[in-house]
Amino acid sequence: MSTLTRDRLVTSLQQLSQSGGADNKLVVVAGDYYVVVHGRLGGSDLAVEVVSNFYLGGPSQLTPARLRSLGDRGYFERSGYNNLFRDVRLVGADAAGKLADELMALFAQIFGVEADAPASFELQLGDPEPTRNPDLVRAMKQLAVRRDMDARQRVYVAVMNATFLMPVNPAGRTSDEPLEVDRLGNFPVIAAFTEVDSLRLWQPKGWPFALIPGARLVPLAVSRRVGSLLVNPRGNVGGELYINELESIEARCAAATTERRLVRRGGAMEGEFSSAATLTADERRELYARRDGPGVLRFAVQLGLLLAAAVATVALAGADARVFWPVFAAYCVLLASMFAPTHEAGHGTAFASKRLNRLVLRIAGNLSLLPPTAFVAFHFEHHRKTHEVGDPEVPGGNLELAAWPKNPIAALVVLSGLPLLLAKLAALVNLAAGRGPKWFMKWMPWLPEAQRPATIREARFMVAGLAALALLAWLVWPPLWWLLAGGAGAHVVLGPYLAAEHTGMPTEGDVLARTRSIRSNAVVRWLFWNMPYHAEHHGWPAVPFHAVPALHRRVAAGLPRRYRGYLHVYLAALRGR
Missing domain, CATH: 3.40.1350.90 (Uncharacterised protein PF11572, DUF3234)
Known part of the structure; x- marks a missing residue:
């Protein structure tokens, strides 16, 4: 490896304008730090790009004082990029030497890399006619x-x-x-x-x-x-x-x-993730067709039932237990089922209308305690890395946690939905507090930086809504507490529903081998928008919910993980299958 010297910098900087094409680059790397100098054949204008904390991890990150020093030297963010830039014009006989002196000082004073330290110099000469398309x-x-x-x-x-x-x-x-x-x-x-x-x-x-x-x-x-x-x-x-x-x-x-x-x-997911079975062009044309009608009807009925159950729950809070508890249970189930339209609208397949997808994603996402922007990014990453390392649904990326808990008490805790609820609330509180880049990189690495502000706004809206409802229940009408309690009840429903999708499945092989297809019954399929057919959804995520039963009929014979219902799933899990 070369060493960091002024002479090597001068020679390399001069080549940027003497050869190559319209996009020449000199990349100087020393340890975790690097500088990229951009130039063009015959040009005297250069852009100096300095690595920022966006690409630096842990102990290598620059302190606030060093970042301020970079700003004092004229390095600032540039729209659309994550590093810091400064424009330079090489004028005069020793212009390259002056810039080399500046870069040597930058490495020493900002990055702590002294002269003669190991460094690599890579001169990338661009095409005289760069591709644009x-x-x-x-x-x-x-x-x-x-x-x-x-x-x-x-x-x-x-x-x-x-x-x-x-x-x-x-x-x-x-x-x-x-x-x-x-x-x-x-x-x-x-x-x-x-x-x-x-x-x-x-x-x-x-x-x-x-x-x-x-x-x-x-x-x-x-x-x-x-x-x-x-x-x-x-x-x-x-x-x-x-x-x-x-x-x-x-x-x-x-x-x-x-x-x-x-x-x-970030748009609607297309394509087929499974190589075990394929669809003909005619079948794709039929199954991929998106319509507004089925989604509008189902969501309108579902939301109407939820609102009716919520009103009945509050109105009957002091009634006989034999009347109240069935109504409250119905409210919990309907609230849990809001995850289904959140999921489908997040894929962009609930409706043909993009505007309807966004609207329903926002309504159902709020009821499910899921900031819409973050949920879409989270869920797309889940599809790309289903039940393997990198899947955000696997806690901490630990594949041991992708299996059923061996401890019966731990299994009951997972199935209770309590960990899911607590994780959602913790995320909402932290997002509402406006956490910084380090928090996002640790807890939400799959969320693009550009989407963080929208996610924070959505979380603050949800936290404000929950706080307002709690305040009304405390000061005005105590029966409203039951609406908040329904959130916990909804997660008791979601716990076993979501765990049945992938938990205990293999963490390698075709995506169909890592996902269950559960026939269940007509009521569950209606409430959850046919998502019990989950292997079908993962294999062909572009198929709208109303076409999933037809997809199931076409591909069921090739699905390796088919179950009659949720009881069948858990009985099989007890037998180690």
Whole structure:
């Protein structure tokens, strides 16, 4: 490894404007710290990028005093980026030397890295004509707004006509072997970028890439049987294509037949996560169709029943126990069932209307004590890493906790729903208090930084509502306490319902092997929007709730974990199955 010296910096800085193209970079790394200097062929204007605490962990993080010192030196945040920047113009005979002196002082005084310390220098010379792909970016933006077939087809055409920057594996057998950036179950995930700026948002220090046409990238991804292809991960405009989408796009080139979708991160989930069974194009067209009617009718009836049960609970608080407790129990069950429309609207599949999905997600999410923004991010991460390391539903990422508790008392506590309720309340209180980045990185690492302010606002609204209801119960009308008590009762229902989805299942293999399909009865399926068919949902998350029974009939024979009902699940668990 090289050492950090002024002469090496001067030589490297001069090369930024003497060779390469429009996006040259000098990356200087010393320990956990790095500086990226951006320049262009023939240009005197440079941008100096300094690593921020966003990318630094634990003891390496910069103190407030050192961050202020960076600000005094002219380094500030730049919109859309997480590091700190300062613009510099090289003017004069020794301009590169002066900048090298500044960088040496920065490493010593801000990062604590003295001269001659081990350091790496990487000069990344850009293409004279950098890839931009305006047609694809424009098409993805239009699809995010319109989400209709015409917009979808424009994206597919643009993908095939685009030229991507594909990160490659430096240790690969060939120069264009794609880099595995993540895992989706047992399948690799690869990435591609529409331009250099998007690649830098993903990896500020840069990464070796190959220029590859979309017409070659899609067949390459299909041939390698990737789990998905990420387009501009961490970028401002991007999306994710799952393996069956890629197969459909590849087929579209030959036959112009695709019913699949490229969506921006955070939109409705598309694709098929299971390789155990596939659907034909006609079946996908039928099953993926979204409608407003079924969701509007079900949510209206469900919410009406909940409100009626809430009013009856308060009105009958002093009535005979034989009358009150059945009404209160019904209220608890209906309140618990609000999780179902929260979940479905979070996927964007409860309705065809994007506005209705957002509205119901907000209403049902508040009743379920789930800030909508955070829930969507949490749940999408759960789908990407179902019942494996990284699944946010597995406490602390400890796969031992993905199994049934061996202690009977611990099992009863889990099934009571009490840990879930306490976790929700703790999260709401901490969010309402406006916790900082360290708290989010520890407890909500799956929540993008840009979504934290909205999550805090939503949590504060919920905490204010709970506090107002408690105050009314205390000062005005004590029977209102029963509405709050119903929150605990709802989690007694949710405890065994949610635990039955994945607990005790294998933590490897196809997603269908890690998820149960529970037939249950018509009442439970109606209340929970057909989500007892949970393996079906995880295998084909884009199928709306009203089409899940039809999906079950098509794929049931290939499901390895089928159960008649919840009693069957727990009897099997007692027998160790």
